[in-house]
Amino acid sequence: MTSRTPAGGAPASGDGRVLVQVALDFVDLPRALAVAHEAVAGGVDWVEAGTPLIKAEGLQSVRELKAAFPTHTIVADMKTMDAGRVEVEYAAKAGAGVVGVLGAASDATIKESADAAHNYGCLLIVDMVEVAEPVARAKRAEELGADLIGIHTAIDQQMRGEQPFEVLKAVVAAVSIPVSVAGGIHSGTAAAAAAAGASVVVVGGAIIKATDAAAAAAEIRRAVDEGAVIETSLYRRAGEGTVREALERVSTANVSDAWHRARSVPGIKPLLPGAHMCGPAVTVRTYPGDWAKPVEAIDLCREGDVLVIDAGGVPPAIWGELATHSAMVKGLAGLVVYGAIRDTPEIARLGFPAFSSHVCANAGEPKGFGEMQVPITIAGVAVAPGDWIVGDDDGVMVLPKAQAVELANRAMDVLEKENRLRGEIDAGKTLAEVAYLQKWEKKS
Structure with missing residues (x-):
């Protein structure tokens, strides 16, 4: 039986140093290797072949990572659920x-996995992702032969604003x-993770x-080693109180991509x-040209709200310069009208974000029909009071209130991934190359 202490240091080695592991959750091995080289240069200790990478590239990803980093521990995030002996054996043989x-x-699977790991000279980590009773299950995993326990807030949970630290402490x-x-985890929370044990x-x-x-890894390394909180505007997950901060950074295109190519209004x-x-x-729901309820609704708005008006999708106008001036004084973030607006030169000079389906010169009369703060439908898209609205040059997206935190986080994830791709293009690659289009074209 070979040694169970992996190259690159074991967490139980006794030197007290908290290890940093980079999770290469890619689906393309060349990109994973390139980023791994940067991360190792920045000071990471362990290099993980993430589950998407193993599924896309097989255990060859583990072999190539081990060949590239022979003195570092390679982690195979197999997420094994069955056939533990064979999966652990071949992951270990791959490096x-x-x-x-x-x-x-x-x-039985955990015990078989542990026996195989120890027979082939590697460590077994038991991942508590989606386990209902993680403390009890972690204790049982230790009894079955686990070498490490993994506390893991899954990506889909992260998008809902969940964090792992309380479970970690327990x-x-x-x-x-x-x-x-x-x-x-990012440079602002890595120290808290280490402090939690x-x-x-x-x-x-x-x-x-x-x-x-490399620079990002070095910041994480410093945060862990020094107990430093290094603030970052990226990689943070929004919660109920920080949805606006995230949505202010993303585009409607980011939101659409994050939402399985959802359509704008x-x-x-x-x-x-x-x-x-x-x-x-x-x-607001009103009738074409009846601008009474739209103007009255300004009084209901709080600073930062977006007024969304269903005026039937046709002229006459129900909004103009004076309404805009009133809305700006109240602090509204913007306006969406399924219908017509007017006084557009003045509104443009005021710089107020206004979106509409029509523009015309003639206004209607303030008859007072309609309702405020009720569910409406504009151009076939449902909007309820409190839903989050995002608008830019590409159009308007409506995010249901119950999904706003998740969609804001997923949109930020799209933006952050695009930042990396943009850097690769700047370095000389084409979009087709960085997207691996030929490799991932759908086969019939």
Whole structure:
């Protein structure tokens, strides 16, 4: 039996140093290798072949990472659920020093995985992702032979604003083996992860999406070693109180991509090129030309709200310069009209983000029909009070209130990934190359 201490340091080695692991959650091995070289230059200890990479490229990804970094521990995030012995055996033979099995797997699978890991000279980490009772399961995994426990807030949970630190503290207190932590960690939270008892701090996006992964890894390394909080405007997950901050940074195209290519509101166009708005909706349903309720609704708005008006999608205008002036004094973030607006030169000079389906000179009469703060439909898209609205030159997106945190985080994820791709293009590659289009063309 070979040694169970992997190259690059073991979390139980006794020197007290918290290890930093980079998670290469790519689907293309050349990009993974390039980023790994940067991350190692920045000071990471362990290099992980992420689950997407293993699924896309197989265990060849582990072999090539081990060949590239022979003195570093390679982690194979297999997420094994069954057939533990064979999966761990071949991951170890490919060069993995640590292999991952799911805590949700059966006791038999975890035991078989542990036996195989120890027979082939690697460590077994049991991942608590989506485990209902992580403390109890971690204790049982230790009894079954696990070498490490992984506390892992899954990406889909991260997008809803969840964090791993409270579970981490509870598990560290319950087991005697090292514990790693993963889940949206960046330079602003890495020190907290170490302080909560993690022996291994696993970082994905904050390194692999950075335009300079070496510098990003070095910041994480410093944060862990010095207990420093290094603020960043990227890689942070929004919560209920920070949705606006995230949505102010992203485009409607980012939101659409994050939402499985969701459509913008058809036919709604910006009055002012370059305008960007976001905010919760205050809704109005009125009749074409009846501008009483739209103007009255300004009084209901709070600073930062977006007024969304269903005026039937046709002229006459229900909004003009005086309404805009009133809205700006109240602090509204913007306006969406499914219908007509007028006084557009004056509105443009005021710089107010206004979006509409029509522009015309003639206004209607303030008859007072309609309703405020009710669910409406504009151009076939439902809008409820409190839904988040994002608008720019490409149009308007409506984010249901219950999904706003998740969609804001997913849109930021799109933006951050594009930043990395933009850097690769600047370095001389074409878009077709960085997107690996030929490799991933859909086969019939």
